[in-house]
Amino acid sequence: MTLLPHDRYCDETAHQIRQLRALVTSGADLAATVPTCPDWSLEDLVRHVGGALRWAELLVRTRAVAEIPEERVPGYAGPRARGDAAALDAWLAESAAAADRALREAGPDAAVWSWAGTRTAGFWARRMTHEVTVHRADATLAAGLPYEVAPEVAADAVDEWLEIVRFVQRTVPGDAVRELRGPGRSIHLHATGTPPGLDAEWIVDLTEEGIDWRRGHERATVVLSGPLTSVLLAFYRRLPLDAPGLEVRGERALLEFWLERATFG
Numbered sequence: 001m002t003l004l005p006h007d008r009y010c011d012e013t014a015h016q017i018r019q020l021r022a023l024v025t026s027g028a029d030l031a032a033t034v035p036t037c038p039d040w041s042l043e044d045l046v047r048h049v050g051g052a053l054r055w056a057e058l059l060v061r062t063r064a065v066a067e068i069p070e071e072r073v074p075g076y077a078g079p080r081a082r083g084d085a086a087a088l089d090a091w092l093a094e095s096a097a098a099a100d101r102a103l104r105e106a107g108p109d110a111a112v113w114s115w116a117g118t119r120t121a122g123f124w125a126r127r128m129t130h131e132v133t134v135h136r137a138d139a140t141l142a143a144g145l146p147y148e149v150a151p152e153v154a155a156d157a158v159d160e161w162l163e164i165v166r167f168v169q170r171t172v173p174g175d176a177v178r179e180l181r182g183p184g185r186s187i188h189l190h191a192t193g194t195p196p197g198l199d200a201e202w203i204v205d206l207t208e209e210g211i212d213w214r215r216g217h218e219r220a221t222v223v224l225s226g227p228l229t230s231v232l233l234a235f236y237r238r239l240p241l242d243a244p245g246l247e248v249r250g251e252r253a254l255l256e257f258w259l260e261r262a263t264f265g
Contacts, residue, residue, distance in 0.1 A: 006108035009125040188220035191228035222250035
């Protein structure tokens, strides 16, 4: 697996934040429920994104060697008043700019605590890219607007999600993802219409030892196919499997079984 360049992650996060900020200041109803995150309003979602950026910034800037509690992150909760789009936008912009500075100054190899096995600033650059990318999808879909993301970013987001599932399965034995173990079952993700040279197909094997995955085209128990952005969003449970452009072939129940259990994050 080849990661995107460190600066590419930083650039993409900045790009996604600009689009999210445009939505915040567009007159969208900040109190509206986000259907893909039904416990949140649009404002809650934006505050979550900005808080995550501030947390990552503090971890990276201080080269943290242990987790920093959210309550110790300056400005984590966002503006005191709710419903103020201008204040929310300014806070989000400040959060993103600070994270961008910290990540670029650190570079990808600086040692930084993380909750995963990779303890580098590069982990946080990648994690923030996909955190913002997927939550921007939540906000965009809630507003009824079309959503797209660069193909190489979408493909890397699928890679990262599979890595997270595998990490949790190996390190959190009590999580529901443990039920994904078992022999003789596999999932094939097949993205269509991708640019030449981009390998956007995945095989996920559910084995007794845990999941294993790789990019490639092989027979599988179930196949999910469609445009890359739609495959990404369906795999993140942001689109239903019956959404336009998506197709499921084979044992649909296995794909549903996966989606029900890979739900953290």
